[in-house]
Amino acid sequence: MKAFTTLNGLVCPLDRANVDTDAIIPKQFLKSIKRSGFGPNLFDEWRYLDHGEPGMDNSTRPVNPDFVLNFPRYQGAQVLLARENFGCGSSREHAPWALEDQGLRVVIAPSFADIFFSNCYKNGLLPIVQPAEVVDQLFKECVASEGYRLTVDLAAQTVTTPSGQSFAFDITPHRKHCMLNGLDEIGLTLAHADKIRAFEDARKQSLPWFYV
């Protein structure tokens, strides 16, 4: 996993509530057995005017000029601003894979769906929860000024606007540690292998029917 420390990135505002994982990456792209290459199909049904299928040359497809991610001013965005309940729906990790593959590193929203939220951390994508009023303010500032960028400092747990206004955000110490250092969580867990084995052995003794 890529480490995340600080970022000063261009912001793209996606002004919709309840953006679901089917919208983030439509199911026909879930047939891939790979982890990468989903970026060009991020928001496929909104982003292109035709129907996308795996294996198409996306560079020749007609793009939807009205979809915000296609606006010239938001090209190269690394921060996505979203509304409430972002990432609702399925557990597909293809959603964070697609966002990350597109070059996004941060999503800021008033709330996220639980599974999507934890999937993000596993992929170096930082989901940041802010109160709805703050998100609203960021939307307004972003739309009003071209080239609007935010600075995200994970160690300090802050998001800072171009005018220097700073907002704190929450993250568990465990997740922060993993993200800052780009750590493989499985390796960390296996450091507790003896404990897991002891737990399992005790369980086999007391509740053997779980193991039939």
Next chain:
Amino acid sequence: MTAQTLYDKLWQSHVVHEEADGTVLLYIDRHLIHEVTSPQAFEGLKLAGRQPWRVGSIVATADHNTPTDNWDKGIQDPISRQQVETLDANIREVGARAYFPFKDQGQGVIHVMGPEQGATLPGMTVVCGDSHTSTHGALGCLAHGIGTSEVEHVLATQTLVAKKSKSMLISVEGQLGAGVSAKDVALAIIGKIGTAGGTGYAIEFAGSAIRGLTVEGRMTLCNMAIEAGARAGMVAVDQATIDYVQGRPLAPTGAMWDQAVAYWKTLHSDEGAQFDAVVELKAEDILPQVTWGTSPEMVVTVADRVPDPAQEADPVKKSGIERALSYMGLTANTPVNEIPVDVVFIGSCTNSRIEDLRAAASVIRGRQKAANVKRVLVVPGSGLVKAQAEAEGLDRLFVEAGFEWREPGCSMCLAMNADRLEPGERCASTSNRNFEGRQGQGGRTHLVSPAMAAAAALAGHFVDVRSF
């Protein structure tokens, strides 16, 4: 000892290790696997040179990509076939407690197959790379969906890095009216608390109306906990749960059975246990539900009208309604029972168990599919459900009414196989998600119960099944 909730009990009995910030390693009893969310996990495991921790915890099937007709021709779509074959190869290499590959009689939608085989038992932690894993909570287990990185983590360590959720009690007291099913209860709850209402919570469903549901009905309800934003939904163990589990292929027997039952009987919230949130509904108030929009919370009763954005003050909600109406091709204030349907889908992990099929079949009573309805797919949840339905003659009732009787799988629930809506087609569906494009690009989904879906197929439009 302080009174504990069911969730407390399930959680605490699986904590292997706890960090200072409350992050725990949670032991996983049952790991369900399907073809879509597992290939990258198996690949990651192999690349890192790791072995699966406990192969006996794995139970797998192929469901999302498999076709529901012409099984003799195999899987036509080469990319789908590759994904299913990748699962075959991974299970062959790694092993599993049980595997139900394409065309096996035990094959089915993973959340139908798990309980049916006794692969999910009360008291277990159950995970799967699939958000509707919440279904299994109906048996009094802690069950929830995980992402592919977590699938790999569970394969390698038999644990999950997790933080405890808050607890929510949703209590439904009273008796459901005739023609009102678990699906209507689920939709009514989501209509009340919203699709983010359960975010951050584990939900326990309780109350006399829930106890009155069959275990299959409880599965329908827990299945949709995720649509209310909650990762996990659960129902306490009672005699119905124990009766349901007894005799299942992977369930314990003999002395172990008695030991298990004694333990399972402790799996309920204690008297006086505290929840972080409590929501109460009256069973009598719940009527047959129909979603009108592109989120499960966009739901009304069959007696209502499609909402009018002009009546909504909140600008974000208002534009959400406008966008949904335009996607759905609906006009504000249209009575729900005047909305015609083109396609009907009876199936999915929400509503493809035997009692769902019985409910749908019971509405037919010799009638025929309406002329304006182009097709009606009935897709059983598993090979065993299919065999049972055929033994009861339900397949003939469906076929005589002009419905199509298919092979088991996820089918038009998410349209990863050939079963999908054409752009603009309107579907009465017993599945769980009405997101844009869910059943095919440009397709329009209305979520309903099996009886309501069958009634819409016969009437050609939504109709109150209680007076049909």
